[in-house]
Amino acid sequence: MNYQSLKPCSLLSPVPSVMVSACGPNPGDRPNIITVAWAGTVNTTPPMVSISLRRERYSYDLIASSGEFVVNLVDEKHCEALDFCGVRSGRDVDKFASLSMKPMPAEGMRYAPAVCGLPAYLSCSVRQIIPLGSHNLFLAEVVGVQVRDDLMNEDGSLHLEQAGLVCYSHGVYQRAADVLGFFGYSLAKPDVRRRRLAGYRKT
Amino acid sequence: MNYQSLKPCSLLSPVPSVMVSACGPNPGDRPNIITVAWAGTVNTTPPMVSISLRRERYSYDLIASSGEFVVNLVDEKHCEALDFCGVRSGRDVDKFASLSMKPMPAEGMRYAPAVCGLPAYLSCSVRQIIPLGSHNLFLAEVVGVQVRDDLMNEDGSLHLEQAGLVCYSHGVYQRAADVLGFFGYSLAKPDVRRRRLAGYRKT
Numbered sequence: 001m002n003y004q005s006l007k008p009c010s011l012l013s014p015v016p017s018v019m020v021s022a023c024g025p026n027p028g029d030r031p032n033i034i035t036v037a038w039a040g041t042v043n044t045t046p047p048m049v050s051i052s053l054r055r056e057r058y059s060y061d062l063i064a065s066s067g068e069f070v071v072n073l074v075d076e077k078h079c080e081a082l083d084f085c086g087v088r089s090g091r092d093v094d095k096f097a098s099l100s101m102k103p104m105p106a107e108g109m110r111y112a113p114a115v116c117g118l119p120a121y122l123s124c125s126v127r128q129i130i131p132l133g134s135h136n137l138f139l140a141e142v143v144g145v146q147v148r149d150d151l152m153n154e155d156g157s158l159h160l161e162q163a164g165l166v167c168y169s170h171g172v173y174q175r176a177a178d179v180l181g182f183f184g185y186s187l188a189k190p191d192v193r194r195r196r197l198a199g200y201r202k203t
Numbered sequence: 204m205n206y207q208s209l210k211p212c213s214l215l216s217p218v219p220s221v222m223v224s225a226c227g228p229n230p231g232d233r234p235n236i237i238t239v240a241w242a243g244t245v246n247t248t249p250p251m252v253s254i255s256l257r258r259e260r261y262s263y264d265l266i267a268s269s270g271e272f273v274v275n276l277v278d279e280k281h282c283e284a285l286d287f288c289g290v291r292s293g294r295d296v297d298k299f300a301s302l303s304m305k306p307m308p309a310e311g312m313r314y315a316p317a318v319c320g321l322p323a324y325l326s327c328s329v330r331q332i333i334p335l336g337s338h339n340l341f342l343a344e345v346v347g348v349q350v351r352d353d354l355m356n357e358d359g360s361l362h363l364e365q366a367g368l369v370c371y372s373h374g375v376y377q378r379a380a381d382v383l384g385f386f387g388y389s390l391a392k393p394d395v396r397r398r399r400l401a402g403y404r405k406t
Contacts, residue, residue: 001319001320001351001352002351002352003349003350003351003352004349004350004352004355005310005347005348005349006348006349006350006361007348008249008250008311008325008326008344008345008346008347008348009250009345009348010244010246010247010250010251010252010345011276011323011325011345011348011350011363012219012221012242012243012244012252012274012276012325013219013276013363013368013379014217014219014368014370014379015218015219015243015244016215016216016217016218016243018215037244038243038244038245038246038247039215039243040215040218040219040241040242040243040244040245040253041213041215041218041240041241041243041255042241042243042253042255042335042338042340043213043241043255043335043336043337043338043340044213044241044336044337044338045336045337046211046336047211047212047213048213048335048336049213049215050243050245050253050340052244052245052246071215073214073215073216076383079383079384080384080388080389081389083384083386083387083388083389084389084390086386087386087387087389087390088390107208108211116204117204120214122211122214122215123211128333130331130333130342132245132246132251132342133246133247133248133249133251134246134247134248135245135246135247137245137246137253137342139333139335139340141211142211142212142213142214143211144208144211145208145209145210145211145212145214146206146207146208146209147206147207147209147214148204148205148206149204149205149206149207152207158209158373160214160216160372160373161372161373161375161377165216165217165372166383167217167370167379169363169364169368169379170361170363170364171385171386172364172382172383172384172385172386172403173382173383173384173385173386174364174379174380174381174382174383175379175380175381175383176216176217176370176372176377176378176379176380177377177378177379177380177381178377178378178380179375179376179377180279180282180369180375180376180377180378181282181283181286181375181376182374182375182376183286183289183290183374183375183376184286184290185283185286186283186284186286186287186290187287187290187291200375
């Protein structure tokens with residue numbers, strides 16, 4: 001098996017590609033959406049996520065001054081809107097209006113709205129900001145989570161695999177598709193494994 | 204559009220699901236593989252990634268004492284091995300031997316090996332460890348990157364979309380499949396857009 005060296009780079013893939021919505025704390029501040037791929041889960045208890053932002057991005061000050069942001073998971077239907085939010089600045093355009101998308105109040109947030117119509121969102125309260133170089137790392141606690149009704153089964157379980165979520169790998173957006181397995185399936189008994197794998201809806 | 208509230212949790216999805224390989228600095232230390240989904244890119248310049256680990260995991264001390272780890276991207280062929288590395292402990296089993304996988308020297312690392320046969324790996328030097336609760340966050344600089352030959356085009360470009368990489372969403376592993384677009388495609392001219400989208404190999 002042969003390998004080639006690349007210049008050290010941020011090749012970790014696939015990473016989430018999400019719409020982060022935020023609004024400043026001042027009257028008249030307009031909510032904005034920024035696309036973030038430098039995002040991750042960083043802690044389970046309490047639940048925490050991180051996002052990394054360049055200091056010069058328009059949303060940086062909205063988030064730093066309000067201490068809030070909302071991570072909106074994005075499905076394939078909204079992939080082009082996701083890209084748009086990553087290449088245009090909130091300084092120049094009202095992204096909600098341009099995309100005909102609506103902000104809605106986000107659970108647990110005072111300022112930051114969620115983006116209506118997307119599969120799910122996480123309301124996040126900033127706990128720490130760490131400068132790293134090109135980007136500053138925001139560590140935030142997840143204080144609210146909502147998911148779209150149609151992704152919930154009648155038994156109250158969440159079928160996120162059905163959402164057709166978008167991820168990002170080395171410059172391209174891809175769809176999270178086929179379910180390959182569930183956590184622990186490598187040690188599951190054959191019948192349990194078969195039954196559980198059959199239970200995931202096709203996307 | 205109706206939404207339901209869930210208890211606040213780490214629902215960010217899809218997230219990467221990678222094999223992290225490490226070895227302690229002492230003679231006789233045995234290399235180990237741990238599965239990590241709480242991972243992300245945190246900085247572009249210098250390139251940095253984060254991984255979060257529970258303090259009690261076997262690999263925690265290997266990484267904390269050597270200051271090194273390797274992030275190995277995983278393809279669908281190795282998804283079951285990936286799951287196995289997440290549910291068994293290196294205290295009890297030699298995961299390389301159990302999975303018939305081979306460690307190989309990783310560019311820029313003194314102790315941590317890469318996992319031979321996987322699509323790509325990132326050699327990482329720990330810069331900072333931040334306790335967050337259940338997990339500690341390792342912030343690390345990417346000091347080396349290698350990719351498997353067959354993922355490189357003759358023009359020297361990397362076709363990572365062809366690797367069939369694994370991601371993780373709410374308890375299930377999924378394959379990153381169809382290319383939906385490329386960074387900036389929402390603003391690209393129709394002919395550029397068509398030509399570039401046709402250039403991504405089908406997975």
